[in-house]
Amino acid sequence: MLNNFKKLSDHIGSLKGKKVLVRLDLNVPVINNEVRDPFRINQSLPTISVLREAGARIIILSHIENADTSSLSGVAKFISGYYPVRLVEGMDELRSAAHDMKDGDIVMFENLRLFDGEKANSSVFATELAAVADAYVNDAFSVCHREHASVVLLPKLLPAYAGTLLCEEIEKLSCAFNPPHPFVFVLGGAKFDTKLPLMLKFLDLADTVFVGGALANDLLKEKGYEVGSSLVSKSRVNLSPIISSLKVITPVDVVATNSYGNDIRRIESVDVADRIVDIGPETVAQFANAIAGAKFVLWNGPMGDYEHGFSSGTEGIAQAIIESGAYSVMGGADSVAVVRNAGLLDKFTFVSTGGGAMLDFLANGTLPGIEALKQ
Numbered sequence: 119m120l121n122n123f124k125k126l127s128d129h130i131g132s133l134k135g136k137k138v139l140v141r142l143d144l145n146v147p148v149i150n151n152e153v154r155d156p157f158r159i160n161q162s163l164p165t166i167s168v169l170r171e172a173g174a175r176i177i178i179l180s181h182i183e184n185a186d187t188s189s190l191s192g193v194a195k196f197i198s199g200y201y202p203v204r205l206v207e208g209m210d211e212l213r214s215a216a217h218d219m220k221d222g223d224i225v226m227f228e229n230l231r232l233f234d235g236e237k238a239n240s241s242v243f244a245t246e247l248a249a250v251a252d253a254y255v256n257d258a259f260s261v262c263h264r265e266h267a268s269v270v271l272l273p274k275l276l277p278a279y280a281g282t283l284l285c286e287e288i289e290k291l292s293c294a295f296n297p298p299h300p301f302v303f304v305l306g307g308a309k310f311d312t313k314l315p316l317m318l319k320f321l322d323l324a325d326t327v328f329v330g331g332a333l334a335n336d337l338l339k340e341k342g343y344e345v346g347s348s349l350v351s352k353s354r355v356n357l358s359p360i361i362s363s364l365k366v367i368t369p370v371d372v373v374a375t376n377s378y379g380n381d382i383r384r385i386e387s388v389d390v391a392d393r394i395v396d397i398g399p400e401t402v403a404q405f406a407n408a409i410a411g412a413k414f415v416l417w418n419g420p421m422g423d424y425e426h427g428f429s430s431g432t433e434g435i436a437q438a439i440i441e442s443g444a445y446s447v448m449g450g451a452d453s454v455a456v457v458r459n460a461g462l463l464d465k466f467t468f469v470s471t472g473g474g475a476m477l478d479f480l481a482n483g484t485l486p487g488i489e490a491l492k493q
């Protein structure tokens with residue numbers, strides 16, 4: 119179903135001398151024009167290299183949303199450590215730069231979101247961009263859930279190809295639709311309303327579903343436990359199919375904080391003055407036990423309020439997944455941040471570059487940006 123689009127790797131030979139718009143996600147932290155975390159850029163470099171070696175004329179498109187800057191100039195400077203890159207600011211400059219390009223040259227168009235037409239999904243904007251090029255590559259999985267001009271309109275205007283990284287995301291995440299068993303699904307983080315479709319889908323597909331983080335607070339509350347002032351979802355969702363499922367495991371102990379400090383509590387002992395901020399050690403041990411024989415694990419969402427130092431539950435879960443030896447797929451901006459800080463990122467079989475895009479892909483089996491590539 120997902121393979122009825124053209125893969126860049128199958129068509130690379132036809133792109134010599136062609137001007138190619140390459141949509142990447144180079145939205146990385148930049149401070150004082152210096153890239154602070156090059157993960158996404160590094161993930162994109164192979165695609166740029168392959169196009170360069172094939173003699174394509176590369177026009178990079180990306181957005182950046184950053185407290186410090188709205189320019190891709192720091193990103194262009196970082197990439198110029200590998201290949202010469204010319205950053206161009208507006209449509210006129212783009213047209214003249216594209217006209218002058220030679221095979222293997224790289225031009226980077228300034229932050230797409232500086233142009234109203236990008237988010238507005240404007241066909242005028244897309245048509246102007248498409249006019250400078252002969253082909254389009256999407257290698258920005260993490261923005262494929264957005265109906266933006268560079269994601270869903272450009273592939274309708276030019277011969278369009280799926281980049282290597284995009285294909286890998288689709289392939290690895292799709293394993294979860296036909297997983298080897300036992301399959302354990304681990305869900306944490308916050309906001310049940312955004313994660314419910316995912317939860318219900320994997321309640322069907324998985325053998326065991328472990329719920330931690332603030333989502334577990336909702337389940338514990340629904341089961342009648344006291345959760346004090348813990349974070350719970352604002353909108354009411356129907357949790358009864360989850361509560362009644364025998365596949366679902368919720369925490370047996372938690373880290374609770376109150377005006378006297380932090381304590382590890384059995385969930386029966388959480389007090390009205392408490393706030394649950396992490397899962398407890400017995401829960402981690404029980405989870406490690408439950409996961410020991412797993413063949414496939416899919417994980418999204420931290421187990422606790424890691425921004426305030428409560429990351430040990432999340433690290434314990436990460437360690438248990440790694441030690442199980444299961445095929446492990448994880449993602450989500452916050453989950454990746456905790457695992458990266460713990461130095462465990464490269465121990466997972468696959469780490470998705472997508473946050474919202476990963477959740478939507480897993481829930482729906484496709485994304486608008488992927489559908490738009492089908493010709």
Ligand code: ADP
Pocket residue numbers: 306307308309330331332333349394395396418419420421422423424425449450451452453454473
């Ligand atoms: P991801 O980005 O990995 O998909 P989410 O965005 O769903 O994850 O959730 C991350 C947020 O959930 C973090 O801000 C974290 O602090 C919060 N969180 C997790 N558990 C708790 C908890 N027990 N109490 C408060 N916040 C929590």
Ligand code: MG
Pocket residue numbers: 450451452473
């Ligand atoms: Mg998040």
